[in-house]
Amino acid sequence: MKLRLHLFEFEDQPWFPRVLRAGQMDYLRFMISHLGTYRPVAPLLAEALRHSHQSQLLELGAGAGGGTETVLAALRQQPGAPPGLRILLTDLYPQPAAWTDVARRTGGAIRGHAAPVDALAVPPGLPGLRVIFSAFHHFAPPRAEALLRNAVAAGQGVAVFEGAAKSWLEVGLALTVLPLAQLLLTPFFRPFQLSRLVFTYLLPLIPLTTAWDGMVSILRMYPPAALLALAHRADPAGRYHWQAGQLRHWWGPRVTYLVGFTAPTP
Secondary structure, X not given: OOOOOOOOOHHHOOOOOHHHHHHHHHHHHHHHHHHOOOXXXXXXXXXXXXXXXXOEEEEOOOOOOOOHHHHHHHHHOOOOOOOOOEEEEOXXXXXXXXXXXXXXXXXXXEEEOOOOXXXXXXXXXXXXXXXXXXXXXXXXXXXXXXXXHHHHHHOOOEEEEEOOOOXXXXXXXXXXXXXXXXXXXXXXXXXXXXXXXXXXXXXXXXXXXXXXHHHHHHHHOOXXXXXXXXXXXXXXXXOEEEEEEEEEOOOOOEEEEEEEEEOOOO
16 A cells, blocks of 8 residues: 555544553553564664664654563574663653553563653653654654654664554454454453543443554555655765665564664775
8 A cells, every 4th residue: 555644643632631542552562562563673673783883772652662572572582682782662642650560571671761752852861773663654754754864863773663564454454353352352451450441341432542543553654665765865965774674474464664774884
């Protein structure tokens, strides 16, 4: 699917209630983590870390940190993985409860940054290979280009991943199968939140807004050629080595990616 429509997402709206946003993020974290969606990206990240001379991933737009634990585990298995590898979670709308939980489970290897962080203007005091999982589609082209340009200006490597291949089949799944899975699995989400049950079963705003945002996310996604075009506009001097494409998970689904780091000196 080459069509890109930048439609309305509830998650993007400042007025969207925090409890509903947290419910969406809890669901995405559970699904991405248990399906191992981003496990195939580990070799790409390991290469980018080596070229960037970094031992920390700085995750932008982290939401609830979905899938980050599986990425950390897969990275640690890569040859030459940096010792003491850590991941710092940041977001414009921080999720402290979810981040505290993941920090506890990983012994602090993954932790959250309490203050809001704008991915287009990352504070200089937050170093690391910048990574974005399932969030780059939130940025319309001018802002997406600005995000990449900010990384280039700071001399930091950047990696963008979307857990889909942008197809009509995935749009259909977002509207049918995934909401059903949310209804079945919500009682197993941790940490437990009574509000999550209320807004899933009594007043089902969480599954309804999640289904809409899931469909729109796929329609908003950039295919690999569009990602490369954004990268080259953000890096007109050609300082970075850029690559984009799709990786296939062992059980079928694909991950769309863009990775850039300072080009090796000839």
